Amino acid sequence: MKPAGMESAKTKPIVGCDFAAKALDSIIAEGLIIVDHEGIIRLYNERAREMFHLDSRSGPGHPPGAAAPGDIVMFATNALGGDDGGMKPEDLSMIGVDPKGIEPGDAVVAIGGLGAPAGTAVWKAGPLRGAMDGLQVESNVGSRAALSVSVDKAKKTLGCSVNGVLFNVQYQISLSHMLLIDLSTLEVKFYQARGYTARKEDARAILRGRQFVGKGPMAPRLEPVGRHILDVHPDSIGIQHVMMVLSGKKAAITGVEYDMNGIPVRCSAKPIVESGSVAGAALVVEDLSELRSISRERDDALISLQLLETNLGYWGSRGLFSKIAGASRSISACIHVAQKAASSFSTVLLMGESGTGKGLFARAIHEYGPRRNGPFIHVNCAAIPSALVESELFGYEEGAFTGARKGGSRGKFEMANGGTIFLDEIADLDPGVQAKLLHVLHERVVYRVGGTSPQAIDARVIAATNRDLRAAVGSGEFRADLYWRLNVIQITVPPVRQRKEDIPALVESLLPIVAARVGRENIRISDDVYRLFYSYDWPGNVREMENVLESACNMVEGDMVTPADLPDYLVGREPWRCDLPPTGEMSASSLKEARERAERRAILDAVKACGGDTVEAIKILDIGRTSFYEKMKKYNLLTDHLPADLPPTDREPPK
Numbered sequence: 001m002k003p004a005g006m007e008s009a010k011t012k013p014i015v016g017c018d019f020a021a022k023a024l025d026s027i028i029a030e031g032l033i034i035v036d037h038e039g040i041i042r043l044y045n046e047r048a049r050e051m052f053h054l055d056s057r058s059g060p061g062h063p064p065g066a067a068a069p070g071d072i073v074m075f076a077t078n079a080l081g082g083d084d085g086g087m088k089p090e091d092l093s094m095i096g097v098d099p100k101g102i103e104p105g106d107a108v109v110a111i112g113g114l115g116a117p118a119g120t121a122v123w124k125a126g127p128l129r130g131a132m133d134g135l136q137v138e139s140n141v142g143s144r145a146a147l148s149v150s151v152d153k154a155k156k157t158l159g160c161s162v163n164g165v166l167f168n169v170q171y172q173i174s175l176s177h178m179l180l181i182d183l184s185t186l187e188v189k190f191y192q193a194r195g196y197t198a199r200k201e202d203a204r205a206i207l208r209g210r211q212f213v214g215k216g217p218m219a220p221r222l223e224p225v226g227r228h229i230l231d232v233h234p235d236s237i238g239i240q241h242v243m244m245v246l247s248g249k250k251a252a253i254t255g256v257e258y259d260m261n262g263i264p265v266r267c268s269a270k271p272i273v274e275s276g277s278v279a280g281a282a283l284v285v286e287d288l289s290e291l292r293s294i295s296r297e298r299d300d301a302l303i304s305l306q307l308l309e310t311n312l313g314y315w316g317s318r319g320l321f322s323k324i325a326g327a328s329r330s331i332s333a334c335i336h337v338a339q340k341a342a343s344s345f346s347t348v349l350l351m352g353e354s355g356t357g358k359g360l361f362a363r364a365i366h367e368y369g370p371r372r373n374g375p376f377i378h379v380n381c382a383a384i385p386s387a388l389v390e391s392e393l394f395g396y397e398e399g400a401f402t403g404a405r406k407g408g409s410r411g412k413f414e415m416a417n418g419g420t421i422f423l424d425e426i427a428d429l430d431p432g433v434q435a436k437l438l439h440v441l442h443e444r445v446v447y448r449v450g451g452t453s454p455q456a457i458d459a460r461v462i463a464a465t466n467r468d469l470r471a472a473v474g475s476g477e478f479r480a481d482l483y484w485r486l487n488v489i490q491i492t493v494p495p496v497r498q499r500k501e502d503i504p505a506l507v508e509s510l511l512p513i514v515a516a517r518v519g520r521e522n523i524r525i526s527d528d529v530y531r532l533f534y535s536y537d538w539p540g541n542v543r544e545m546e547n548v549l550e551s552a553c554n555m556v557e558g559d560m561v562t563p564a565d566l567p568d569y570l571v572g573r574e575p576w577r578c579d580l581p582p583t584g585e586m587s588a589s590s591l592k593e594a595r596e597r598a599e600r601r602a603i604l605d606a607v608k609a610c611g612g613d614t615v616e617a618i619k620i621l622d623i624g625r626t627s628f629y630e631k632m633k634k635y636n637l638l639t640d641h642l643p644a645d646l647p648p649t650d651r652e653p654p655k
Contacts, residue, residue: 030047031051031052031265031283033283034280034281034282035246037280041226042280049224051285052261062214062216064212064214065211066206066211066212067114067209069114070113071113071183072112072183073095073112073113073180074178076149076159076160076178077108077177078128078151078175080108082176082262083174084176085202087204088104089104092123094207095112095114096116096119097110099118106126107125107126107127107128111147134151145162146164147181156171160178169192176203179191199212199213201213238265245270245271246271246281252268253267253270260285264287269281320367321339325502327505328501328502329605329606331494334361334494338491341365343368343369344489345371346489347485347487348362348461348463348489348490350493351465351466351469353541354466355540355544358464359378366419369460374416374420375416375419376420380424381428382424390436391409392412393411395410397450413459414457418458422462423461427465427472434482437482441486470483495538496545503530503534505598507525510546518554520559522559524559528563529552532563532570548570551567599635603632604637607637
């Protein structure tokens with residue numbers, strides 16, 4: 001027997017520690033963990049045990065054991081890789097799940113067999129966000145067992161049901177849940193209970209053969225005292241800092257937030273000093289799960305409110321349509337039709353010359369509609385080599401061709417799920433691809449190159465072309481059945497030469513952009529330049545105008561663009577003729593007059609086109625009713641220029 005005071009350093013108790021800690025255990029609300037200088041746990045209070053779920057005596061119980069090939073595996077997680085031992089999509093193949101398309105962080109529910117071939121399990125996966133409140137799959141083992149696995153986002157529950165017997169667990173941030181069933185007896189041989197990190201019973205470890213402990217009322221209680229702190233709490237930043245306190249490299253930790261065993265906590269750690277040296281450390285841990293959950297719910301509520309405000313803003317305003325410059329009758333009519341089209345899911349065909357802004361219309365339709373929170377995938381069909389078009393659009397399986405990526409690849413249609421796919425220059429597709437595209441639009445599924453199983457798609461289709469598709473159909477270059485499938489809502493974007501009254505608005509919207517691009521500010525356009533612009537036909541349309549303005553901003557010496565700053569092909573033509581003020585620099589007032597003339601003409605054209613129906617004219621012009629009548633009065637249009645049979649109630653502004 002060793003004399004008092006001669007204990008080894010390894011077993012030497014921390015003086016006064018046990019008594020003080022036991023006294024505090026009855027009154028402290030936080031978890032208290034005390035370790036010696038080697039990191040061995042000397043005290044672990046009841047609150048800490050509850051916090052990290054070190055009691056496995058809940059549930060009906062099962063004996064210790066290990067997973068075996070052929071076991072039925074029921075698996076659920078609300079965030080793959082978050083709290084399941086770092087599972088990756090490819091790990092799911094261990095239970096017969098085909099991991100293609102599953103991403104880290106996805107919610108996953110699956111029923112499969114351990115060691116079964118990929119593709120034999122029943123499963124669902126996807127991110128839990130937006131309208132997706134949960135996932136559920138069901139399966140039967142002959143007539144002997146009814147199995148169900150679910151993730152309920154609203155209730156924050158992971159559930160497994162075996163013949164009506166529920167094995168449910170609640171989660172705050174992230175969690176995984178798994179059951180193993182012996183195929184021969186249909187007995188539950190393992191279920192996960194909270195605290196599996198400390199027991200090293202995460203899903204990945206169990207599926208890879210790690211032994212699990214028994215559970216239930218008679219199960220032994222997990223005893224952390226005497227174990228190294230890294231055995232109970234695997235290495236994390238927080239534990240690393242505790243070890244630094246023990247080594248004297250860090251003085252203390254005060255109120256720092258970490259994740260320990262998948263649980264968000266606030267830690268404070270101070271060294272226990274004895275005879276001038278660090279004999280151990282006291283770690284006080286506060287559970288932040290509920291606070292984090294409340295914070296996340298608050299953030300979700302704020303995001304939902306922000307989305308609601310955004311939605312109301314979009315439905316009450318023009319959204320990206322406001323970026324389409326001009327108020328002419330032709331462009332206003334296009335915007336009106338496009339806004340109506342945005343609220344539906346029908347296919348839209350955008351026609352028009354190159355450079356008219358079909359791409360801007362496509363994105364505006366997407367962002368103005370109910371799918372604006374989904375992806376917008378722009379595909380330039382003319383820019384993809386013909387040999388790669390099919391794999392780009394529909395994706396491919398592993399080994400489909402030489403150089404195919406391992407695991408295959410999603411196509412553009414799959415990427416656009418939940419959103420919009422914009423097929424630009426669609427007339428350039430080969431006839432073979434046209435036939436497959438028709439099948440996709442009709443069946444709403446795609447078959448990857450080299451694949452045999454259909455992939456469901458949910459994407460709104462907008463197509464665009466600068467060619468006359470009807471003529472292409474007549475010449476046999478474009479399939480008639482595909483044309484009619486695409487041409488549900490047709491919008492023809494007018495060229496600049498057909499809406500020259502919009503030139504001031506186009507210049508006003510483009511000039512600040514191109515001036516900033518070249519590092520110039522306060523650039524203005526002279527009256528003579530406007531005369532040139534009005535007299536020119538703009539075969540390249542808005543895109544050409546943007547290039548001309550950018551060139552001029554690079555060439556101009558001062559801050560006023562003159563004809564000398566323009567490309568030669570614009571200047572060396574016939575004398576310029578247009579309805580503008582006399583030569584000389586265009587003043588701010590004369591530019592205002594030009595805009596007012598265009599505005600007056602747009603209102604007059606809209607009202608006449610609607611047969612005097614001012615309600616419909618207001619919709620086409622997309623302005624407020626009060627503003628409409630104010631402008632009618634301003635431009636003397638209330639009585640002088642409206643059809644004689646216009647109802648009296650619409651001939652006067654509202655009082």
